[in-house]
Amino acid sequence: MRRVPGRTGHVVVVGAGLAGLSCALHLAGAGREVTVVERDALPGGRAGLLELDGYRVDTGPTVLTMPDLVDEALSAVGDSLAERLDLIPLHPAYRAHFADGSALDVHTDADAMEQEVRRFAGAEEAAGYRRLRRWLTEVHRAEMGRFIDANFDSPLNLVTPELGRLAALGGFGRLGPAIGRFLRDERLRRVFSFQALYAGLDPRRALALYAVISYMDTVGGVWFPRGGMHALPTAMADAAAAAGVRFRYGAEVDRLEQRGGRVTAVHAGGDRIEADAVVLTPDLPVVHRLLGGRARRLRWSPSAVVVHAGTTRSWPGTAHHTISFGAAWESTFTEIIRRGRLMSDPSLLVTRPTASDPALAPDGRELHYVLAPCPNLRTADFDWDRVGPAYRDELFATLEARGFDGFAASVDVQRTVTPVEWAAQGHAAGTPFSAAHTFAQTGPFRPRNLLRSPENVVLAGSGTTPGVGVPPVLISGKLAARRITG
Numbered sequence: 325m326r327r328v329p330g331r332t333g334h335v336v337v338v339g340a341g342l343a344g345l346s347c348a349l350h351l352a353g354a355g356r357e358v359t360v361v362e363r364d365a366l367p368g369g370r371a372g373l374l375e376l377d378g379y380r381v382d383t384g385p386t387v388l389t390m391p392d393l394v395d396e397a398l399s400a401v402g403d404s405l406a407e408r409l410d411l412i413p414l415h416p417a418y419r420a421h422f423a424d425g426s427a428l429d430v431h432t433d434a435d436a437m438e439q440e441v442r443r444f445a446g447a448e449e450a451a452g453y454r455r456l457r458r459w460l461t462e463v464h465r466a467e468m469g470r471f472i473d474a475n476f477d478s479p480l481n482l483v484t485p486e487l488g489r490l491a492a493l494g495g496f497g498r499l500g501p502a503i504g505r506f507l508r509d510e511r512l513r514r515v516f517s518f519q520a521l522y523a524g525l526d527p528r529r530a531l532a533l534y535a536v537i538s539y540m541d542t543v544g545g546v547w548f549p550r551g552g553m554h555a556l557p558t559a560m561a562d563a564a565a566a567a568g569v570r571f572r573y574g575a576e577v578d579r580l581e582q583r584g585g586r587v588t589a590v591h592a593g594g595d596r597i598e599a600d601a602v603v604l605t606p607d608l609p610v611v612h613r614l615l616g617g618r619a620r621r622l623r624w625s626p627s628a629v630v631v632h633a634g635t636t637r638s639w640p641g642t643a644h645h646t647i648s649f650g651a652a653w654e655s656t657f658t659e660i661i662r663r664g665r666l667m668s669d670p671s672l673l674v675t676r677p678t679a680s681d682p683a684l685a686p687d688g689r690e691l692h693y694v695l696a697p698c699p700n701l702r703t704a705d706f707d708w709d710r711v712g713p714a715y716r717d718e719l720f721a722t723l724e725a726r727g728f729d730g731f732a733a734s735v736d737v738q739r740t741v742t743p744v745e746w747a748a749q750g751h752a753a754g755t756p757f758s759a760a761h762t763f764a765q766t767g768p769f770r771p772r773n774l775l776r777s778p779e780n781v782v783l784a785g786s787g788t789t790p791g792v793g794v795p796p797v798l799i800s801g802k803l804a805a806r807r808i809t810g
Contacts, residue, residue, distance in 0.1 A: 341369020524625025
């Protein structure tokens with residue numbers, strides 16, 4: 325494995341998001357002096373916090389899987405997840421509602437889920453679920469050590485016994501047909517394949533190896549930190565500070581000072597911070613701007629419209645995470661990925677964090693987060709200042725037609741985030757989901773985390789190895805630290 329040559333005693337990490345915090349913890353645990361520079365006043369990055377008239381709103385991810393990765397990062401400095409966070413396991417992990425009026429609770433416990441599938445679709449599908457669960461577990465086992473939690477210097481690094489195992493499992497086929505080998509019920513197929521959209525892919529065309537995301541959601545378990553998702557970066561930053569990591573908040577990096585093929589100092593917030601090595605976690609266009617290089621042409625993931633709504637009531641049958649599927653499915657991906665259109669029959673993720681932690685809203689109020697996938701700014705050139713409010717109202721009407729009666733009238737306060745807002749935060753193509761996980765942007769073909777020049781710069785975050793999502797981003801921080809510490 326290639327690593328940063330020369331001195332690496334003092335490392336400057338740019339960005340206090342989950343990737344930067346993970347990296348800082350692993351570096352500090354390996355004895356490096358670490359300074360984290362963050363443009364915002366708080367840690368978190370995309371996992372930010374918005375205080376909205378008494379509501380504590382998570383502005384980024386709402387689904388936490390594989391919390392052992394957080395514990396691993398904290399353990400690097402002698403801390404622990406149990407000491408820092410109160411994690412609430414979600415039962416069910418999701419509740420799925422379908423256009424025909426049926427509903428399914430998605431359990432991560434095998435026996436509970438088998439019983440639920442039997443009730444929902446019959447004994448044959450329940451047996452198929454058991455076979456699918458075994459396959460998902462085998463795919464995860466084959467991928468994790470060699471393809472996800474791994475640094476790549478060359479595509480030849482893929483040539484391992486696990487590659488043959490993954491091929492034998494059908495990992496290089498298509499996800500939709502792979503799930504179809506186990507389940508005939510089209511509704512169940514959706515539940516175990518919609519996660520591909522997290523990686524910017526149509527489930528019909530995604531590589532079957534991305535079933536590993538379904539494993540994380542439906543087998544590994546889903547949790548929620550008391551205090552909201554922002555409690556996660558807060559805990560990591562507190563542990564890092566206790567271990568000696570220095571933080572400089574409210575300091576945006578405007579220049580990297582270079583000499584002799586290395587970055588020698590980071591200029592941020594009017595200060596010059598000397599560095600032996602630098603870890604960059606912003607989105608790739610920001611990275612290339614700082615380095616003064618030409619950005620590689622990438623295909624970007626679809627974006628999302630997110631509506632944060634504080635309401636005066638809740639609705640029966642709404643779990644912590646509820647997926648509301650429209651009748652359309654395959655055409656949905658064609659619309660948002662290929663045709664650059666808004667979903668004509670939306671499938672939505674509705675998250676109600678107050679179902680697990682009522683303290684996130686004022687007394688007697690509820691907090692809802694409505695996520696609607698949409699085209700990114702490269703795929704569709706909408707006037708979001710005009711389209712955004714109209715689409716928000718359309719989403720409210722859709723929810724009301726699907727059982728959330730009186731939703732619009734119950735909204736006490738709201739904030740709508742469109743691709744334009746994502747772009748203003750520095751996200752390429754106006755998407756918070758970074759580069760899509762096409763074959764040409766997967767594994768060793770994704771932008772590498774160790775640059776040839778400057779030789780002491782390492783990347784972390786969703787644009788590099790291993791990719792998008794909370795677990796991959798946490799791993800990316802660890803992999804970046806390995807490039808420095810060996």
